[in-house]
Amino acid sequence: MPDQIPTSTRPTPAGEVAALVDGGDMDCGSGLLLLITRAMRRLEPGQVLGIRSAEPSVVVDLPAWADLVGHSVDAQVGETPDGPWWFGVRKAARADQPVAMFSRGGRTPLGQRLWAYTNFDCNLACGYCCAESSPRAAARRLEPDLGREVFGEFRAVGGREVFLTGGEPFMHPRLTELVDAAEGLERTVLTNAMIFGRGRRREMLEALDRSVTLQVSLDSATPDLHDRQRGAGSWARALDGIGLAVSLGFRVRVAATLYDEDPAGVEALHRRLDSEGIAGEDRLIRPVAREGFAQAGVHVSIDTLEPEPTVTADGAWWHPVAVTDPHMRIADAALPVAEVFGVVRDTLAVQDAAARSGRQVFRCA
The missing domain is CATH 3.30.110.40 (TusA-like domain)
Incomplete structure (x- = not known):
């Protein structure tokens, strides 16, 4: 727009x-x-x-x-x-800009965390993918030169951690350089863990510093739900990838994406992760957002979604689940990072002031 x-x-x-x-x-x-x-x-x-x-x-x-x-x-x-x-x-x-509550709800204080989409192409086409990633999606790669500028400025303004997501990051041919560009920050790479088992991508995995955390998507304790949401055979390959990453000395965090949190299914998943040696603090269960490919799920907006500023090769966004939503686009470029966080801070400040005054300024359909 x-x-x-x-x-x-x-x-x-x-x-x-x-x-x-x-x-x-x-x-x-x-x-x-x-x-x-x-x-x-x-x-x-x-x-x-x-x-x-x-x-x-x-x-x-x-x-x-x-x-x-x-x-x-x-x-x-x-x-x-x-x-x-x-x-x-x-x-x-x-x-007289109102003062924003930059750490509402006990979340990570604004300015400490940055998300970056390394690319948008993926070996899977998950039915709930908020980024509309698939084997046919345009790659839209974040190149290492831009990454160095973005991460360098983020460090300079006090940033602490960066999450590199996709698409499937291991489809980015220069992923190792991009991760290296974020050196000095706490780095997490989100992956489906399916394609780094051999060849050039295995070399990319082994080249990563072991201070890098890998966050792997695993939606269920058995193949049924995971494969239904992500594609036949994906559960077994993800489990193999988790085992490989652990054996190579990486810290592995596991994230499940669910439409409904079935207590029995969640408990079974925890038992499976116990057997895989995944620590309790390294487990995340998150709902589906009604964004991207998802036709159902949680409605999100700047009113309901805590900000997690996110950069891509061609813009900046309020949150990583909203990168296909033009209503949550912050800027048309990833730089300057200071302006991206400045817009979010100003927006939060007015939201907080409106809430304190009881005004209905931020209506959402």
Whole structure:
């Protein structure tokens, strides 16, 4: 979605406008807040941001947002009585940005963790894949040169850990270089553990520093559920991969993705992981998010999803499960990292201020 549109082809509020954003039908509880927060950060105090929206709730919510932050809505123009509407929002000389609770719910404090999609192609096509990865997906590889810049800036601003996910990271021919680019950070590579057993990919695995953690997907204690969700034969190969990684001295974390947490199935999975030598703290059970290929699962938005800033070769996102959702795109490039985290911090601050004031500023369908 473009964040700037030519003034010659669009009606604008009265007065000089420094930049324009078109929010389409997004509301403040979905992608519009991210879009206007990023645009405002790029303006000087006193400059005006033009905002176009076809969403009726924005007529009420946008002034509430501006009031919380300290900006002013100088103008509002409707293209028709029923919209779309244009707003002119003047950036405050000194915006009293509310203080955000950067570690809400006991989660990892914002700024310490970064997710990176190494690539989007995969040997599997899981029915619930939030990233829409498959053997036919465009690779969209994060190249080591960009990775070095991203991880270097992340370290410089106090980052501590990076999670490298995909797609299947071991399909990236330069994965080892990319992991090395994150040296100095706690590094975890997410993998289905199916393709690094031999040949060039076995060499890539063995070349990784043993300080790297491997997080392997295993959805059930027996093949039935795992293979139904991920493809025939995938359970046995994943289990072989876990055994190989452990034998080579890697710390292995196991993550199960489930539509429903059946207590008997979860207990059976834990018994299986006991037999594989996977420590209790290295086990994660997570729900399916209704994103990407998934037609069912948990609905997520910036209202309901704790931020886990995520970079790809071509952008930055609120959370790794949302990289196919344009409403949760933070930026059109992975750099600068400081701006990515800045947009998230500003958004959290306004969310917290709205919650404290009881205002309904962030509605989500």
